[in-house]
Amino acid sequence: MKAKRTIACALALSMLAVTATSLGASAAGSSVTLAGSKATAESGGEFSVDVSLSGVPSTGINVLDFAVTFDQTILSVDQVTVGAAADTGADAADSTSKDAPVFATNIKDGEIAVSWTTAAPTANWIKSDGVILTITGTVKDGVADGTVTPIDFAPVSRDTYEGSGTKNSSMVIGYISGTDSASYGIVTEAGSVTIGSKQTTTEAPVTTTAVETTTTSAAPVTNETTAETTTKENETTTTKSTIQVDPSLLYGDVNLDGDIDLADAVLLNKSVAGVVELNDTAKANADCFADGVIGSDDSMTLLKFLVHLVNELPQQ
Incomplete structure (x- = not known):
């Protein structure tokens, strides 16, 4: 199912491990x-x-x-x-x-x-x-x-x-x-x-x-099916690949406890850092960016969800 935002979390989860x-x-x-x-x-x-x-x-x-x-x-x-x-x-x-x-x-x-x-x-x-x-x-x-x-x-x-x-x-x-x-x-x-x-x-x-530590605000989120970026140096364009949303999944529930909270953000960041290997169900739930690849984009999307910058998961 698509997870509606029903929880609050720290305004600064973007630091957790590798993504922030x-x-x-x-x-x-x-x-x-x-x-x-x-x-x-x-x-x-x-x-x-x-x-x-x-x-x-x-x-x-x-x-x-x-x-x-x-x-x-x-x-x-x-x-x-x-x-x-x-x-x-x-x-x-x-x-x-x-x-x-x-x-x-x-x-x-x-x-x-x-x-x-x-x-x-x-x-x-x-x-x-x-x-x-x-x-x-x-x-x-x-x-x-x-x-x-x-x-x-x-x-x-x-x-x-x-x-x-x-x-x-x-x-x-x-x-x-x-x-x-x-x-x-x-x-x-x-x-x-x-x-x-x-x-x-x-x-x-x-x-x-x-x-000196610095304060970082997360960038505004725009929900788009595809995101295109072009570099001036080589004039190449990359396009985000999206996957079909599986209604049986609870996106963001990385630790498979039925909730979406700080523990999921910690575990996902550890996975992205290569510290832990997720099982197949956890990987499917972790694909918060809906591109079929578990990486920093998923971590950032989950963190934005937790701090109310994204209202549902996955982000397409």
């Missing part, structure tokens, strides 16, 4: 600090660096979206594990975690994309300062003693959404609760790995950077 850039509202004057620890390791030896979060507001946090960067010519990252401050029991309380964990990382090209997103109750949010993840790996052979290589932070390398042509420029730390949402300012303190013994090395200065 920021939460809908900035928490004025509020900021948190994302910091890496400093480690020493021998050439060819193992290293371990903690990433900590401090200044966590009493409201708590249920969305983290940022990248940890490192020099892959010097370091090889083997594993990223959740830290005590982020080990909140959210997996047990979040219905989407039966298919994918709340905490997810992807290591690629000198970047660790980090996502911690949950639809669990506030009791299972990040509520205290402390270590949120630990990075372990090895120093490559032949790296000279005295080398100091940074462990830093940046926005995850991706488009703001599929086909946007605009690169993500925001790290996001904040929360979504009902119709309330906020993102916090982020101060970063880079960590480092020093090669050799502490007695024979000089540590390079580490800079602290204030990262």
Whole structure:
């Protein structure tokens, strides 16, 4: 059946995982600090660096979206594990975690994309300062003693959404609760790995950077059967392919619980990010953009539905 909009959700769901850039509202004057620890390791030896979060507001946090960067010519990252401050029991309380964990990382090209997103109750949010993840790996052979290589932070390398042509420029730390949402300012303190013994090395200065979060409003939605776009450079035109709507489906109900809510948005974003594989029924319900392909367009359409910019699913 076509799903009529009957629920309310946060005005800022567009941040969730891979499809978005920021939460809908900035928490004025509020900021948190994302910091890496400093480690020493021998050439060819193992290293371990903690990433900590401090200044966590009493409201708590249920969305983290940022990248940890490192020099892959010097370091090889083997594993990223959740830290005590982020080990909140959210997996047990979040219905989407039966298919994918709340905490997810992807290591690629000198970047660790980090996502911690949950639809669990506030009791299972990040509520205290402390270590949120630990990075372990090895120093490559032949790296000279005295080398100091940074462990830093940046926005995850991706488009703001599929086909946007605009690169993500925001790290996001904040929360979504009902119709309330906020993102916090982020101060970063880079960590480092020093090669050799502490007695024979000089540590390079580490800079602290204030990262400003931005507020993003979703673009107006136009319901059309086909959408045509033309690029000036090569004068080519692409047309959206639509499929026939199946009246037996509840579009948007990705977790198959009979409702369309935040949990579905979380699970769909995890699917688009490649963290979880949906079954056939869930994939059919996830095709909110009605083009036969499960991707960022479906995520954006579902998010717009949840924030009242689209009144029924699927969008054709």
